[in-house]
Amino acid sequence: MRGNDWKTGRSWIQQEIITPDTLERCKKRCTIIDEIKLDDGFRHLLLRRLPSGMHSLELFPRLKILRISKCSNLEFICEHDLEDLTSLHSLKIWECPKLVSFPKGGLPASCLTELQLFDCADLKSLPEHMNSLLPSLEDLRLFLLPKLEVFPEGGLPSKLKSLYIENCSKLIAARMQWSLQSLPSLSKFTVGVDENVESFPEEMLLPSTLASLEIWSLKTLKSLNYSGLQHLTSLEQLTITDCHNLQSMPGEGLPSSLSSIEIWRCPLLDQRCQQGRGEDWLMCRLTFCRRY
Known part of the structure; x- marks a missing residue:
């Protein structure tokens, strides 16, 4: 110095x-x-x-x-x-x-x-x-x-x-x-820790180039938006963590490109899957990798 x-x-x-x-x-x-x-x-x-x-x-x-x-x-x-x-x-x-x-x-x-x-x-x-x-x-x-x-x-x-x-x-x-x-190169997006989002993502919010989407600790999130997910034709990985009010997943419209869906500590959604309720249960059986 x-x-x-x-x-x-x-x-x-x-x-x-x-x-x-x-x-x-x-x-x-x-x-x-x-x-x-x-x-x-x-x-x-x-x-x-x-x-x-x-x-x-x-x-x-x-x-x-x-x-x-x-x-x-x-x-x-x-x-x-x-x-x-x-x-x-x-x-x-x-x-x-x-x-x-x-x-x-x-x-x-x-x-x-x-x-x-x-x-x-x-x-x-x-x-x-x-x-x-x-x-x-x-x-x-x-x-x-x-x-x-x-x-x-x-x-x-x-x-x-x-x-x-x-x-x-x-x-x-x-x-x-x-x-x-x-953003033509955006392939990974993570959003977390908010108390005012009830539905996500809105239509055309995210680009079709996304390969990985992670959503965590959205305290008031109740549902995933079908119209915001259906055009994500490159999406391979969807991870949802600590969304305690998330009640349902889209019965249809998830991109066919998805190879892994992980749900961590979302108790309401997990309860629906365990009880075998409707389309959520079918999706759990076919695609969910539920972890805690």
């Missing part, structure tokens, strides 16, 4: 993993750390539990993997427009409750393949212009983002293969605006 301006607290950090221990010497000489700049030789960086005075993070072009977690006062990744982050492949941000937004104008990371955001209570939006600035993005995971309402204007990148949405109540409520039909 070396510093160039100890009085202001601005410093160059030359270690790949930055934690309270690695910052100890710096903290003894700085009253506050309000900004971190990274040497352009960095490739992998983990930032965890940084000091309370750090509000922004400057990124440099050669970074490939960036992890940010438990930075309780981090508000911005960068407070001004970024240069191209052509080497960045993976970005994960965990438990940064005051993170408000990404850089104005978007995140210019043309090689980014993985973006994961978890438990950022104040985050209201994803990076702007994702469809054009993140053309290589394949895996997007969104967890516990209560203020996130919509995807950015222009939609998600067309190469996206896997989308995971969990405990994002406003985003799930606005699901008819997702425009997932415009």
Whole structure:
């Protein structure tokens, strides 16, 4: 570690993993750390539990993997427009409750393949212009983002293969605006942890390219929507977990491409199967792999 301006607290950090221990010497000489700049030789960086005075993070072009977690006062990744982050492949941000937004104008990371955001209570939006600035993005995971309402204007990148949405109540409520039909590569979709969905999926909500659909912990889900499933002609795997109010499955209309249906901890549906009631029972006998 070396510093160039100890009085202001601005410093160059030359270690790949930055934690309270690695910052100890710096903290003894700085009253506050309000900004971190990274040497352009960095490739992998983990930032965890940084000091309370750090509000922004400057990124440099050669970074490939960036992890940010438990930075309780981090508000911005960068407070001004970024240069191209052509080497960045993976970005994960965990438990940064005051993170408000990404850089104005978007995140210019043309090689980014993985973006994961978890438990950022104040985050209201994803990076702007994702469809054009993140053309290589394949895996997007969104967890516990209560203020996130919509995807950015222009939609998600067309190469996206896997989308995971969990405990994002406003985003799930606005699901008819997702425009997932415009994603020709999307093959895996997971949605979970919501208390306001009674029927899923709506007609034309999901693209026909899906091979795997996982639904879990939708507390008020009562039924699967026939019209939303029948056009999923590539669907092979359907998994439903912890949907305690799910009462029935479609008697017809499930895609013929399905090779596995797994039901985990859905007591009402399991009861119908065990009692041999109507079309649900026939489906249980023919296709269900019920597990607990």
